[in-house]
Amino acid sequence: MPFTEKRGNKWRVRWWSGKLDPDTGKKLYDSKSGFDEEADAYEYGLDQESALRNDRYISRRDGSTLMRDYCRTWPDTLDVGHLRDKAVRSMLRLHIVPRWGDTAVADIKTSMFRAWEKQLRTQPTERGTPLGKPYVDEIIGVFRMLMDDAVTDEMRASSPVPVVNRRRGRYVKKAKEKKREMVMEDVLQLASNALCYWGFPGFVFVLTKAFTGMRPAELYALRREYCHPAWPTADPDRDQRREASARYGTTNALPAIRVEYQHQRENGVVGLYAPKYESHRSLVIPPFLAELHEMLAASHAGEFVFTAIGGGLLANSNFSYHYWRRIADGREPTPPKQGGKARGGGSWRPLPGWPAVEAWAGKRFYLVRHGHKAWLDEDGHSRIATESRMGHEVAGVEGLYSMVTLGMEKQIAASLQSRWEQCLARLPEDWALPPSPSPLPVDLSRWMKQQVKSAKESWPESGS
Structure with a gap:
């Protein structure tokens, strides 16, 4: 029972808080002062003991924590x-x-x-x-x-934050980012711009992003053993290697990439971490992209498939600013050096300049991933195959019962290859790759001419 006591001209009430002192084992009491009448103080104490019996009581000692x-x-x-x-x-x-x-x-x-x-x-x-x-x-x-x-923690009886779905105040329409359809001609121009600025790795990087939808950090951390042509033979996980070889290996000859890591920075150091949402997955790639990866793998012996211009980790650079903005927004030719320095504070590398890609000027690099998702939807691929490729989980019965079959993956690879070929078939006869800032490790111009010739033969109606 609560007990009251006179404190000057006011009354104070004390009651047991339901807790014991961990050191002495004695009961711990809460109190409240400032009552004009003893009856009011006693009634307040009864209310607190009732709350204690019904598990509604919050100790004043706990609730006073700052x-x-x-x-x-x-x-x-x-x-x-x-x-x-x-x-x-x-x-x-x-x-x-x-x-x-x-x-x-x-x-x-x-x-x-x-x-x-x-x-x-x-x-x-x-x-x-x-x-x-x-x-x-x-x-x-x-x-x-x-x-x-x-x-x-019994420091409050309830949260002061209203329920999320509670409607209150004026309706405000949710703002959505404006997007434009990702067309192959723009992707090819972006890859060409990357070739001018970055070289052959940049050309392959942009096309890999567009045709796989990988997250940027996943591309930065793509290791040689998880990329075609090394994967799945070079996969260090024996069980995963055996399963992937049976699915994508010599029998089906379906080139693929394994998303195993992403690059993140912790305490200032870049390291390998599991992809976002633990979305480890295998991504089939079209034949043309497989050929590019074979050429890129043969051109260097580095640990990672894609490296920065200086040979370091892409994760150590501000990619959006130092790479993507220059690739998407265009660039004027680098002025000649005077006195050992580039005029206008520009790069010292002799760059020829390239046009901006209007649909992507000022747009985020991540939207290329969104564009890949739109391609898959446009080509009519199943939702489970599309979402799995993007690294998402399908909730509910659909995600529980369905699965990605080999046939679905073959259809994705075929549709992406068709999209590439139809774009090349529409190119004018005098089209040519722009120059690279550094000597190319492969004869990319010759390879592209063969690709264009084959595409025009396979899709004659696209060029008309």
Whole structure:
């Protein structure tokens, strides 16, 4: 039973919190002061004991924990990858602790949360622009998990964050990124631009991206033993090698790539990690791309299939800025050197210049992956084969019962090869590859002429 006591002109009530001191084993009591009447204090104590009996009670001692203290230990309870862990700690440090650090966990109200969320969505960055909606949604998601765990830890009775599907306020249509159809002529121009800037590896890199839909980090970490022509024979996993050889090997002669790793940076060091969502998968490739990979593999003995211009890891470069923007947005010819330096601060390499690809100027490199998905949909491939190729899982009964068959993969390889050949069949007779900034390890011009000739013979109606 609660007991009351006079404290000056007010009454205080004390009640057992339901906990024992871990050192002495004595009961721990909570209390509340400031009541004018003894009856009111006693009634309040009865309410707290009732909440304790019905598992609704939140100890005032636990609820008084400051958010800065809770945020200091909470991230250690998360079982996430290193990049996610870094992002969560960053959002706590930059946004959650500065606003809520001096507030007790139990004192955060829903109205206070809504005001903070509104402020976040209009808060300007150092550049004067508001925080992006996806980033704010990430912050709110972290705060929601934080409050849900506070409820589990019996520091709050409920979360102050409203249910996600609750409609409140004005309807705001979700903004979607504008996309344009990825056409083969643009892809070929992008590959040609990469040839001018990057050389033969860049030409193959762009085509591999467009015809496999691999994520950028997966391409950066593509090792020789997991790429055609070495794979699956060179796969270090014996069981995986045996299974893949039976499916793609000499009997079916279906060239393929194995997505086994992606490059990520942890503590400033680039390392090999499992692909996003553990989406290990095998990707069949069309014959023309297989020939390019054979030539690329024969041109160097490096560990990774694609390397930076200087021979290092692509993951160590700002690919979007130093590679993709130059490839997609075009570039003027490099001015001649004067006094040992390039005029205008440009690259010292003698580059001929190349045109911008209008459909891709200013667009993200990742959208090439989206374009590959659209190709598969346009060619009518099954949803299970398409989503599996993209590294996604199909939910529900469809994903449980269906599977990707060898016939589905052969159809994908055939449709991608047809798309390549029909594009070449439409090229004008005087079409030629642009020059490369460095000597090519293969006679790429001769190979392309053979490809164009074969395509025009196979698809005469495409060129008319």
